[in-house]
Amino acid sequence: MAVIILLAGFALSRSAGVSAADTAAPVLQVTPAEPVTSYREPVVVRGNAADAVRVSIGSEAVTPGADGAFELSVPWAPAFEVVAADEAGNKSSSTVIAARTLPRMRAVHVTAHAWSHDGLREAVLDLARQGRIDTVQLDIKDEDGVIGYDSQVPLAGESGARTSIYDAPTALRQLHDMGLQVVGRIVAFRDPALATWAWQHGRPDWVVQNPSGQPYSSHYGPIAFTNFAHPEVRQYNIDLAVEAAELGFDGVMYDYVRRPDGSLSSMHFSGLTDTPTAAVAGFLAQSKHPVNTAGAHQSAAVYGIASTRPDEIAQDISLIARSVDFVAPMIYPSHWNSGEYGVADPNAQPYDIVFRSLQDFKAHTAGTGAKVIPWLQDFSLGVSYGDAEIQAQIDATRDAGIDSFFLWNAATRYHGGGIHPA
Structure with missing residues (x-):
């Protein structure tokens, strides 16, 4: 009996020991x-x-x-x-x-038609061969709502927006083989193709309207802006962005991610439950994870005035920055009024206006994790712009602590002499 008791006691002690170890x-x-x-x-x-x-x-x-x-x-x-x-x-x-750092991007804007043009395409590729650029911004959906390649997003075909201006996989392969990054531009809510199709097919709530229920008309045309508050309009743009990422675009930049300019009282956004400013930022928040998961970074082209007048076109930089990898302010010197940021003649003082406005954008994005990469001007509007003016803007960007930029010329013709080889 004693032996049995001792053995039982020993077994209990072992059991207690194992139990204690097993809970650690x-x-x-x-x-x-x-x-x-x-x-x-x-x-x-x-x-x-x-x-x-x-x-x-x-x-x-x-x-x-x-x-x-x-x-x-x-x-x-x-x-x-x-x-x-x-x-x-x-x-x-x-x-x-997960931590992520953006690579440097020294880019030029290229339209779908420019990419399909041998001379314009080769001029851009020459800039890359000379070491002046390392990134190409290639249009996916332009200001007319036209998609430059044969998108397989169903609504792109149904609305008649898709084309075969260029072959996206071939273009991406050529650019990547040269060691270049490719950022696809999607003009989001200025979309005459989708807006016209929606209006004609009984979907008026897809379109920005005036108080009388007709399409909101502006200097962009009689029916140009889709309704950023509508779930299907939002999803269409996100579907295009995800498709582009899956095709191999390294980044997706939304342009015209805003409301139309003009008096807010003259516009009606069906289904809007918040302010336009909050809704625009909400769209970018909705888009970011799908785009990133598909492999691309996400950015937004924003107005230069958005840093000081966020509600004028519904672009609050601090809100937007939380849902993008970088903000791309269009700080073209020709677009500023005299005296902005203390610059007497911004168009004639490209260095000053670029440097000072970038300080403001950096302040608005501080702590959000988003970088600032500006759109710079390579076109003449009021003042003749050439190599010196391009270089002045790039110098100002560098001096503001930013090593990347995008150059805009609607005709895809650039002053390469203003971009020093890296």
Whole structure:
């Protein structure tokens, strides 16, 4: 009997010991992830999980080394939950935020028709061969609502917006083979093609209207702006952006991501439940994760005046910056009024107006994680612009602490001498 009691006592002690050990979760330490330069790059997560037999992120798992060290490579996501488990099933977890850095972008704007034109395309490629640019901004959907390639988004075909002006996979392959990045531009809510189709097919709520229920007319044409508050209009633009990312565009930039200019009282946005300013920022927030997950960075071209007058066209820079990888302010010197930012004649003082306005945009985006990459002017409007004026704007951008820029010329003709080889 005594032996039995002792054995029972010994068994109970062993059981208590095992139970105590089994409740101790592994000690998990995760090293901050190294930044990636593309959403297509895997994120490498490293750390140490003492006593764990398995470390996992979603369906990806590894067995730690004898010293507890582990390394996991997973597709990009904004954040990950790292879980360490021991033999008894006890678990520890830690959240890792994925860090990302944008590559430098020295870019020029190229329309779909310009890309299909041998001479204009070769002139742009020559800029790249000379080391003056490293990025091409190629139009996806333009100001007419025309999509430059054979998009497979159903509404693109149904509305008659898709064309075959250029072959997107071929263009992307050629540019990538040259080591260039490609940013696709989608003119979002100025979309005469979709607006006209919607109006003619019994979808008036897809169109910005005037108080009498007719299409809002402006200097852009009698029926030009779609309704940014409508879910299907928003989804159409997001579908185009995701398709572009999946095709291989490195980034997607939304332009005309705003309301029409003019008196707000003269416009009606069917279904709008918030301010236009909040709705525009909300669209970008809705779009960012799908676009990033498809492999592209997201940006928004914004008016220069938006930094000081956010409600004038519904572009609040601080709100927008939270849902983009970078803000692209169009700070063309010819578009500023005399005296703005203390510059007497902005068009004749390109360095001064670019440098000072960029300080304001940097202040509005501080703490959001978004960079500022400006659109600069390579066209003449009131003042003749050539190499010196282009270089002055690029110098001002550099002196403002920004190493990237986009040059705009609607005809895709650029003053290469104003862009010094990098």
